[in-house]
Every structure is written in structure tokens, then in C-alpha cells.
Amino acid sequence: MTKRFLALIFIICAIWISACQKEYNPFDSPITATQGDFTAKINGVSWVANVKAATRQGGVIVLYGNSSDKKSIVLRVADSGVHNYSLHTASQDNVGAYTDSAINPNAFATNQWDIAGSYGNVNITSIDTARKTMSGTFSMRVYRMLDSLSRTITEGVFTNIPYASAPPAPSGTDSFRVKVDGVPFSYNLLIGISVFGKVNISAAQNQAPAVGLSLPDTIRTGTYQFDIIDYIGQYNPSSTLFLQADTGTITILEHNVATKRIRGNFHFKANQPFTHLPPDVQLTEGYFSVKYQ
Numbered sequence: 001m002t003k004r005f006l007a008l009i010f011i012i013c014a015i016w017i018s019a020c021q022k023e024y025n026p027f028d029s030p031i032t033a034t035q036g037d038f039t040a041k042i043n044g045v046s047w048v049a050n051v052k053a054a055t056r057q058g059g060v061i062v063l064y065g066n067s068s069d070k071k072s073i074v075l076r077v078a079d080s081g082v083h084n085y086s087l088h089t090a091s092q093d094n095v096g097a098y099t100d101s102a103i104n105p106n107a108f109a110t111n112q113w114d115i116a117g118s119y120g121n122v123n124i125t126s127i128d129t130a131r132k133t134m135s136g137t138f139s140m141r142v143y144r145m146l147d148s149l150s151r152t153i154t155e156g157v158f159t160n161i162p163y164a165s166a167p168p169a170p171s172g173t174d175s176f177r178v179k180v181d182g183v184p185f186s187y188n189l190l191i192g193i194s195v196f197g198k199v200n201i202s203a204a205q206n207q208a209p210a211v212g213l214s215l216p217d218t219i220r221t222g223t224y225q226f227d228i229i230d231y232i233g234q235y236n237p238s239s240t241l242f243l244q245a246d247t248g249t250i251t252i253l254e255h256n257v258a259t260k261r262i263r264g265n266f267h268f269k270a271n272q273p274f275t276h277l278p279p280d281v282q283l284t285e286g287y288f289s290v291k292y293q
Contacts, residue, residue, distance in 0.1 A: 036133065038065035040073065040156035042098070047071060054134060054163035060093075061124070061134070063158055064195075070102040072195065073153070075122050075138060082127055087120040087140050089113040096120055096140040098151055105197025105216070106229070108142035108151050119143075120153070133160040146229070176203040178211055178266070178286035180235065185211060185283075192262070192292030199262055201290050210236040211283065213250065213266065223251045226268050235270040235281055243270035243281055254289075263289040 038049035049065030056062075056079060063075045077085040078093040087096050087110040096119075097109040110119040120140025127134045138156035143149075174192070178185045187203040187210075194200070194217050204210035214232040215224075226233045226245035233245030248268025255262045266286035271278060 036161040037157065037159040038063070038073075038161060039158075040138070041154045042071065043152055044154075047073075049073070052158070052161050054161045056127075056134070056163045056165050061163075063122075063134075063161060065158070071098070071100045073098050073156075074195070077122055077124075082124055084121055084123040086118045087111075087122065088118050089116050094122070096122070096138070096142060096153075098140075098142045098153060099195075099197070101197035106144060106146050108144045108149070110140050110142055112143045112145045113141075128160075131160075131162075132165060133162050135159045135161070174290045176201070176211075176288045176290065178203075179284045180209075180211075181282055182284070185209070187211075190290065192260075192290035194260070194292050199292055201262075201288055201292070203288075204236075208236050208238050210234075211286075212236075213288070215250070215252075215262075217257075219252055219255055219262075221252045221255065223249050225249055228273070233266065233268045233270065233283070235283060237279075237281070242273065243279070244273040245269070246271050246276055246280075248283075259291070260293065261289070261291045 036052050038052045040047050047067060050068050051066045052064065054061070054063045059079050061077050061079045064072070066072045074097045076095050085094050087094050089111050091111060095109060095111050097107045099105065099107040113119055119142070120138065122136065122138045124134055124136040126136070136158055138158070139154045142151050142153065174190055176187065176190050185203070187205055189202070189204045192199065192201045197217055199215045199217050199219070200212065202210060202212040212234045216230055224231045226248050228244065231250060233248060233250070235243045237243065245268035248266065250264055250266040252262065252264040254264070264287070267284045270281045270283060
């Protein structure tokens with residue numbers, strides 16, 4: 001395993017982050033979630049998304065499709081407008097991900113392959129700035145380091161998917177605080193999103209430094225030890241250094257699945273994943289109250 005696996009939870013969160021808004025959630029935007037078409041073949045089997053969404057903001061384009069059988073595809077690229085984007089395994093900007101959360105909530109992704117190379121492409125063929133829709137094609141091979149499985153996604157097509165380009169004013173009801181080596185952590189971005197069977201929470205100063213939590217979407221009140229699969233804590237001092245919770249706990253004080261609000265306390269020591277090598281960073285007095293989508 002490499003640090004790309006640990007970076008994935010932040011890719012999932014960051015795909016929805018605006019570059020200038022705090023406490024922004026894209027699904028509050030007035031997008032008709034069933035508008036447009038989003039289809040592909042997954043290992044040769046036809047797949048059709050019944051929920052579609054997209055954003056174009058902060059220099060990033062994201063497309064998301066989810067089917068009724070809990071299969072999801074996420075495409076994220078650095079915005080160059082109408083363009084054919086390569087999904088290279090070393091890229092943190094252009095990434096494709098796939099999950100079948102009915103079987104396993106852990107995601108496959110184009111940037112988890114061990115051998116460097118291009119593992120797909122997203123070809124955005126048209127962007128209608130008046131109607132705010134985009135269309136194009138995609139294909140990719142995605143890999144999951146956790147169990148060395150892969151999926152081949154072909155004949156991907158998205159047509160007239162509506163996108164949000166300006167987030168609404170933040171509600172001001174969410175909060176996140178933690179001390180990093182005794183210093184209060186400041187952020188200008190806070191987001192909560194449920195995807196791939198996980199509730200992902202990310203607080204960041206643009207993209208880094210960033211603090212993130214990834215928890216099962218079925219989590220109940222109680223105290224849990226951080227691990228590398230189900231209860232993940234992460235601290236990214238920069239866009240190239242990813243530290244994971246080595247020891248520590250998270251206590252869920254509230255998880256209301258009806259209102260989608262989750263609240264809790266946490267603390268952990270973060271260091272390099274799997275090797276447990278320095279730097280050792282202490283995150284203490286953590287608290288969050290976030291509404292996710």
C-alpha cells in the first residue's frame with residue numbers, strides 16, 4: 001500500500017469543495033439531480049446512474065453518478081474546459097473512482113495502481129455555460145489496494161449533466177475545531193459528504209493543511225478506536241504529505257440519519273501510514289458538528 005490510498009478519502013471530500021467558501025455543501029445548490037444521462041459498462045455490464053450531479057468551481061470539475069443498486073462513479077479533473085483529460089496514477093488532480101457499496105464501501109480508484117501510467121481518460125466534449133450543463137465520455141481502469149481487485153469501466157457517457165458553479169451562502173450551523181501540536185487549527189473550508197458507504201468530514205485551508213475523518217455511515221453513538229479501514233483519521237500538513245491516525249479515539253455524541261447531522265469528539269496521534277515513522281503530530285481537543293449530504 002502507498003499514501004495514495006490514504007489520500008483517497010480527501011479526494012472524495014475535496015471534489016466538492018469550493019476554493020473560497022466555508023461550510024459549503026454542493027447538494028444545497030438548485031440542481032435537478034435526475035436531469036441528464038450518465039451511463040457506462042462496468043466489467044462489460046451496463047450501468048445507468050439515476051442520480052447525477054456536477055460542480056465546476058475553484059479550478060475543478062467534478063461529475064458524480066449513483067445508481068439505485070448503490071454503485072457510484074466519481075470523476076474529478078483540474079478544469080481546462082473542453083478537453084481530453086488523462087487519469088494518470090500519480091495524479092491527485094485528475095482522478096476517477098468507483099465503488100459498489102452494496103458489497104464493499106471501500107473505493108477503487110485510478111490513482112491506486114502501483115505501476116505509473118495512464119489508467120483512463122475523461123473527455124469533456126461540450127460545456128454549455130448558458131444552461132450550465134456538460135457532456136462527454138470516459139473510460140478507466142480502477143484498482144483497490146486493500147484487496148488487489150480491479151474493475152474496467154468502458155463506454156462511459158455523460159450527457160447534459162447540470163453543474164453548479166456558485167455555492168450558496170453558508171448556513172453557519174456547522175463547526176469544527178482541533179488543536180494540532182497544541183495550536184488551534186484554522187480552516188476556510190468545511191464539508192461533510194456521505195459517499196461509498198462512509199461519512200467523510202474534511203476541514204482544510206484550501207487543500208492543505210487539512211484534517212479529515214472517515215467513518216461508516218451506519219456509525220452509532222459510542223467511542224471507537226481509529227484504524228486503517230473503518231475509522232480513519234488523517235492530517236495532511238501539505239498537499240504531498242499524508243499522515244494517518246496511529247493511536248487515538250473518536251466519540252460519536254450524535255448521529256441523526258434523518259437530518260444527516262453527526263457530532264463528536266476526537267483525538268489522535270498522526271504519523272506516516274503503515275510505517276508509523278515521524279513526523280509525529282498530536283491532534284487534541286477535536287470537536288465537530290457537521291451536516292452531511
